Amino acid sequence: MPRTSKIAENPPFAVEQALKRLGDNIRTARLRRKLRLEDVAERMGISRFTLSDVEKGKPTTAVAAYLGALWALGLLDQLEEVADPDRDEEGKILERSRAPRVARTRKALDNDF
Amino acid sequence: MPRTSKIAENPPFAVEQALKRLGDNIRTARLRRKLRLEDVAERMGISRFTLSDVEKGKPTTAVAAYLGALWALGLLDQLEEVADPDRDEEGKILERSRAPRVARTRKALDNDF
DNA sequence: CTTATATGTTGCATTAAAGAAACATGCCAA
DNA sequence: TTGGCATGTTTCTTTAATGCAACATATAAG
Numbered sequence: 625m626p627r628t629s630k631i632a633e634n635p636p637f638a639v640e641q642a643l644k645r646l647g648d649n650i651r652t653a654r655l656r657r658k659l660r661l662e663d664v665a666e667r668m669g670i671s672r673f674t675l676s677d678v679e680k681g682k683p684t685t686a687v688a689a690y691l692g693a694l695w696a697l698g699l700l701d702q703l704e705e706v707a708d709p710d711r712d713e714e715g716k717i718l719e720r721s722r723a724p725r726v727a728r729t730r731k732a733l734d735n736d737f
Numbered sequence: 738m739p740r741t742s743k744i745a746e747n748p749p750f751a752v753e754q755a756l757k758r759l760g761d762n763i764r765t766a767r768l769r770r771k772l773r774l775e776d777v778a779e780r781m782g783i784s785r786f787t788l789s790d791v792e793k794g795k796p797t798t799a800v801a802a803y804l805g806a807l808w809a810l811g812l813l814d815q816l817e818e819v820a821d822p823d824r825d826e827e828g829k830i831l832e833r834s835r836a837p838r839v840a841r842t843r844k845a846l847d848n849d850f
Numbered sequence: 851c852t853t854a855t856a857t858g859t860t861g862c863a864t865t866a867a868a869g870a871a872a873c874a875t876g877c878c879a880a
Numbered sequence: 881t882t883g884g885c886a887t888g889t890t891t892c893t894t895t896a897a898t899g900c901a902a903c904a905t906a907t908a909a910g
Binding site: 629630631632635636638639642643645646649650652653656657668669670671674683684685686687688689690691692694695697698699700702703704705706707708709711712714718 | 744745748784799802807
């Protein structure tokens with residue numbers, strides 16, 4: 625992503641760590657399955673170089689490459705709970721403490737399909 | 738990411754859905770906290786436009802923008818378990834079923850620091 | 851040792867991601 | 881209705897992410 629954003633160029637430690645762990649986990653999962661970079665990359669429709677970037681936790685790589693790797697390894701469902709509103713206790717409390725409504729409500733909160 | 742990869746241009750259904758849900762969850766968390774796009778974007782060091790892309794689940798946006806949004810909202814720790822090798826039952830089984838080692842083992846599996 | 855294979859590295863061309871400014875739209879409240 | 885504010889949209893410029901080829905390195909096996 626040209627005009628590299630600050631967060632991608634120099635991410636907070638926590639983000640950098642999370643990315644490295646995620647990439648390393650993806651690598652571990654791939655090796656356990658005895659797959660080459662090229663095997664997984666081909667399934668995803670990307671090059672082995674970009675998949676290697678994913679496994680290194682490169683911050684500027686497209687999010688679809690990361691999720692695609694999880695998908696190709698059968699690990700995508702583990703992402704379902706991340707930022708799940710039902711588990712966002714702090715958010716729920718904040719929402720209740722304010723009176724009725726919050727900010728812009730959007731048409732129907734985009735429940736696509 | 739120019740030379741747009743297939744997975745970012747036309748992601749598998751599951752990936753597209755996961756991205757939309759993740760973006761929507763981030764949006765919900767932000768609204769619950771009564772924060773504007775600009776507020777969160779400023780904390781992250783990106784523009785409100787890119788954060789808006791995140792909330793839309795844009796596949797080509799840098800992964801750091803997504804994780805940064807989770808970080809800025811205090812939701813990053815929920816990512817720890819994703820692709821955690823300890824929870825990768827299929828991978829563990831595969832690893833045990835093959836005899837000793839798998840593919841290239843890397844110097845020390847990159848346990849940096 | 852040698853060979854085979856997987857991955858890392860370098861350099862280049864392509865092209866779209868990110869930022870910004872200006873304007874449009876939509877929502878809420880008084 | 882009106883005004884104010886958050887967000888969406890358009891257009892443009894900048895510049896780095898992606899893919900690829902060629903070569904280097906590392907690991908495992910014979």
